[in-house]
Amino acid sequence: MASSALVVIGNEILSGKIIDTNTPFLISELRSLGVQLAEIAVVPDEVPRIAEAVSRVAARNQSVFTSGGVGPTHDDVTMEGIAAAFSVPVIRHPRLEALLRGYYEQQSIPLAERNLRMADVPQGAELIDGPDLRWPVVQMQNVFILPGIPEIFRRKFAAIRERFRDAPFVLRKVYVRCEEGPIGDPLEDIARRFPQVAIGSYPRMQPAEDGHRVLLTLEGKDAQVVQAAVDELLKIIAPHVVTTS
Template identity: 45%
Template sequence: MFSPARASARLVASPNPDDAPSASAQPLSWIIASPSRGRLHSSIVESPGAMPKTAGIILVGNEILSGKIADANAAYLCRELRALGVDVRRIAVIPDEIELIAREVAAFSRDHDVVFTSGGVGPTHDDVTIEGVARAMDVKVVRHPLLVSILERHFRDRLNDSHLKMAAMPEGAELVGGETVRFPTILMRNVYILPGVPEIFRQKFEAIRERFRDQPIHLSNVFVAIGEGTLADYLNGLLADFPLLLLGSYPEFSNPEYKVKVTLESRDRSYLEGALAEFLRRLPADALVRVT
């Protein structure tokens, strides 16, 4: 339920020479469309006015699907986009296969305001994300002269054809976010092509994050000392009176301090404050641990 702002950026300095994850696995797509832990008691409903922005994330890499590498980029990006008011609607994890990348990118680009890919953009044989995105958009892969010049300055007499693979981009793509990072990000229509290495992924996203700022989501956390079975009636009653609230319930089985963390979220701060006050009023006095 959310989306990104537009801007353009100029380019600076040198690249990451070793941005090349991947191995070998089976053709498989893993889709996440719901929380992995806890329960959400209502779907988010946008506040009056413009529809919130939506995002999709595509993780490319056989190494993720084979369990060799644990992805860190999706969780980071979900948190960052959430803070900006962008609604991540779907995450896919797919192997290093051009046709499958093209299929997922085409679908995600059609269904979301903005798409992020992670991985498959280095100098090795299995880095095929650029080709996949180009095929999804039905354009050729071209070599950008500005990227070539950055690579030449960085590698000097060590520059080879494998390095030059990192100067490739889909025809018609833009280079953005080059002011504060070594290598700019390729933007093809609404698809941002990012590396798989977490440190570099984060640096690149930080350079473009303000493009995606939308109406923020306000959050309150309530920690309670009663179990979900008892708590359910309070949550259902609260939603009956505050139907636009996004309400989450997350049990904690090993924490001696509380049994459930309840999250209340809304784009309307006053609406959230009203719901929180009513929830606290209804809870038994000895049930409340703390509010953050």
């Protein structure tokens, strides 16, 4: 199954100055695309930490998304961090530089030398254009480098999202009225017999209005296999079940 990772970069997230809305957005998007988000790392604006996280997750996931740290100021060090992860230098990309110069000229804004930092990318990075994008998405191998500002994060992700689409997840839910103890053994048994089905068990503090105390989720990519796991589970735990969906 295609798996993915997210690396969020920014002291402002860790210190609570800015609430991270890109993570919930990406969780939801990847979900609807049928892509398994396997791990998330939130790291500060420090080159070694970014490099460590990116190299770790890029090696074991098909795709990696990064959020943040791509502006022109001293705390924008994502490009350096990703370059370090792949042991390449940061270079100034000629096409990005031309785009930046053209934009500042067109807007009649004086171009600070520092603004050209926005044209710096890890050596070997590619640019992905999109119809709604002023600036292309920068891709370094399997890492897609997105900015932290939520509007632009979303716009850039929208431009690349279809390339990640995979078979949809099939999710079944079983609500039970007992607590987790009595259903633990059956769940473990079903989990062993259906390795393709991910089984979750989520207890509540208080029973819900319909009387359920635990939500069980059974999920996979093959609807028939998921259904078979649900059927087998219900055979064993039927007396405890409130409802299914």
